[in-house]
Amino acid sequence: MLDGARAVATGFVAFTVWGVVTGVAMVKSGLSIGAALAMSPIVYAGSAQLTSLPLIAAGAPLWLIFTAGVIVNLRFVIFGAALHPYFRNIHWPKRLLLGYLSVDVSFVAFMPRYVDASNKGTVEQHWFYVGAVGSTWIIWQITSVIGIALASFVPTSWSLDFAAILALLAILMPLVNNRPVYVSMLVTAVVAWLTQPLPLRLGLLIAVIAGILGGMWAESRLRRERAK
Structure with a gap:
């Protein structure tokens, strides 16, 4: 403990x-x-x-x-x-x-x-x-x-x-210690910046979703590369 x-x-x-x-x-x-x-x-x-x-x-x-x-x-x-x-x-x-x-x-x-x-x-x-x-x-x-x-x-x-x-x-x-996390972080940052004008901070929600999807895509791509 x-x-x-x-x-x-x-x-x-x-x-x-x-x-x-x-x-x-x-x-x-x-x-x-x-x-x-x-x-x-x-x-x-x-x-x-x-x-x-x-x-x-x-x-x-x-x-x-x-x-x-x-x-x-x-x-x-x-x-x-x-x-x-x-x-x-x-x-x-x-x-x-x-x-x-x-x-x-x-x-x-x-x-x-x-x-x-x-x-x-x-x-x-x-x-x-x-x-x-x-x-x-x-x-x-x-x-x-x-x-x-x-x-x-x-x-x-x-x-x-x-x-x-x-x-x-x-x-x-x-x-932040691998490629999927880097991609997720970059996508989240870019989308959050672009969606700032949206009301009620909806841009934050969109940025989080985009970051998760970007990380998932990068993870699947990395697995395919390792499989090859």
Whole structure:
């Protein structure tokens, strides 16, 4: 469990910045203190929170807010499929809890360590993952509360959105390690830039879908090349 916590500790600085910025953003978007405090543990998805907040502030329909959050977090479907062999031997309520606690950095820390393990689903693997996801959950909740508390002292002119972007980059860059991911990232960036004028941030949804499709295409092409 301590090994799992240490494995994700390198991302705590970026995770802290992201949590504080998200806490400030929730209050600045018009949420009450109580709603912001509830959103942090209930949603527990920084990218979905930062995506939904401008839509909430703009009065977007509920279906669009929900769809935006789901699409932004579609990567966790892939994460869940990759993690399934390691946790299929435990009861589904525990798997559900671990799914709720899972974040990008815990997946990045876990998979390289155990991807080649001949025996999947060991007690060691389970506790390593618990240590990784448990520590990140605690850090996120603490930093979100700090951000909520500081929101009234932070001028809007500080443009903390940029700090959130830098924190996200620090967390996600370790994931960029092969050709399909490069393609997915490039397609997402280009489409997001081109679709900026669309209302209600629909361009973000289109960019995420395009990035997923681009990554899938690159992955299938890479497999065909290896087969040849």
